[in-house]
Amino acid sequence: MSSKLTSKLLLFAAVGIITGTLSGCSLLPVEEEDLQPPLVQPVKETLNVIEAKRSTIAKQITGVATFVSDKTNYMYFKTSAGKLISIDVKLGDKVKAGDVVASTETSELETKIRMQEIAIEKVKISFMQEIAGKGADDPAVRLKILDMESAQIQLQALHTQVANSRLVALADGIVTFVDPIKPGEDVAAYKQLVTLSDPSQIKLVYTASSQNDLVGVEINMDVAVKIKDKMYGGKVVQTPMSVPPSDNKTVQDKNNKSLVIDVQGLPPEASIGTQADITVVTEKRDNVVVIPRAGLRSYMGRDYVQVLDGESRKEIDVEKGIVAATEVEIRKGISDGQKIIMNN
Numbered sequence: 001m002s003s004k005l006t007s008k009l010l011l012f013a014a015v016g017i018i019t020g021t022l023s024g025c026s027l028l029p030v031e032e033e034d035l036q037p038p039l040v041q042p043v044k045e046t047l048n049v050i051e052a053k054r055s056t057i058a059k060q061i062t063g064v065a066t067f068v069s070d071k072t073n074y075m076y077f078k079t080s081a082g083k084l085i086s087i088d089v090k091l092g093d094k095v096k097a098g099d100v101v102a103s104t105e106t107s108e109l110e111t112k113i114r115m116q117e118i119a120i121e122k123v124k125i126s127f128m129q130e131i132a133g134k135g136a137d138d139p140a141v142r143l144k145i146l147d148m149e150s151a152q153i154q155l156q157a158l159h160t161q162v163a164n165s166r167l168v169a170l171a172d173g174i175v176t177f178v179d180p181i182k183p184g185e186d187v188a189a190y191k192q193l194v195t196l197s198d199p200s201q202i203k204l205v206y207t208a209s210s211q212n213d214l215v216g217v218e219i220n221m222d223v224a225v226k227i228k229d230k231m232y233g234g235k236v237v238q239t240p241m242s243v244p245p246s247d248n249k250t251v252q253d254k255n256n257k258s259l260v261i262d263v264q265g266l267p268p269e270a271s272i273g274t275q276a277d278i279t280v281v282t283e284k285r286d287n288v289v290v291i292p293r294a295g296l297r298s299y300m301g302r303d304y305v306q307v308l309d310g311e312s313r314k315e316i317d318v319e320k321g322i323v324a325a326t327e328v329e330i331r332k333g334i335s336d337g338q339k340i341i342m343n344n
Helices: 003-025 107-134 139-164 249-255
Strands: 050-053 053-069 073-077 082-087 099-105 165-170 173-178 194-197 203-208 220-226 230-238 259-265 275-294 296-298 303-311 314-319 317-322 328-331 339-341
Touching: 050 275, 053 173, 099 139, 099 194, 107 139, 194 328, 203 249, 203 275, 230 275, 275 317
Parallel strands: none
Antiparallel strands: 050 339, 053 203, 053 275, 073 194, 082 099, 099 165, 173 194, 203 259, 220 230, 220 275, 230 259, 275 328, 296 303, 303 314, 303 339, 317 328
16 A cells, blocks of 8 residues: 555544544533622611701700699508508598598407496495595595596596597598508508698699609799690799608608699699699700710710711710700810711
8 A cells, every 4th residue: 555545544534533532522511610609799888977066955854743732631640550440531532620531440449448437437436435434534535536536547548549540630621642551451650541632722743753853953943834735934942952851751752852843823723633744944055066865975984976087987085065865065076067977
């Protein structure tokens, strides 16, 4: 075979091998390229920014006050009077002086009183017999006289106990409090059972949750009083610091967190139990830098704010002034117009 023919055969064989190889490869699955993860756009922080401004700020006390009697009689037993029989009045009742409002058990006392009356009668009879038999100057007669006096003193003491077993109104009034004690329960000494109030003399009283809520209130401060959508002027006439001491713990505890307000031009419809909205401004400043309370941050005794400086946050120490319900005065550290980042 010639060399030319041999070269052609080799060429054809090579072409066939290559073609078969390519055909075989086409039968295998083609691997997919790995997909690149999508690019996540960074979340842009949303800031709640408020500008500091110059304004008027006031610290004030607001709440609901109630008209009560200026002349009140707190009724209680001065001794442990035994078991309660009944409380004979209810809220809103009109009571006259001399009326019995409560009473305690006296059955044993009544028995003792009758026995003592019999004992006195016996002494009288014995006394008459001694006089008839021995004369008025005899020492035995003198002894009978002393026995008579002793028996009468004991009887008077028993009558006093009976009197102390009843609570009696000393003046006219309206019942504004009744203790929920039940008949048969023991009555403690000096425990307030009934309160009588004079409806002709009333005052406006605001009672806070604690004495600390009334810090800053002083005598003669102005009070805005709202009664049924009408405004009236008032003055503070008593604070926890000016209230006279009371032996009644219940009264003292209430006075320690109450304000008494005198209302000018009191409407005729105002009576015991009528309520009024009151506002007492304890501190006020005009034209000062003010920010929302949510903009002031505190940590370990440090007061500071975060301000927006371009695209960045910046912390600045501040000195606060009046702290009102929703705003706070800033005395030092920032000026009006600065952008304060709220504390979300």
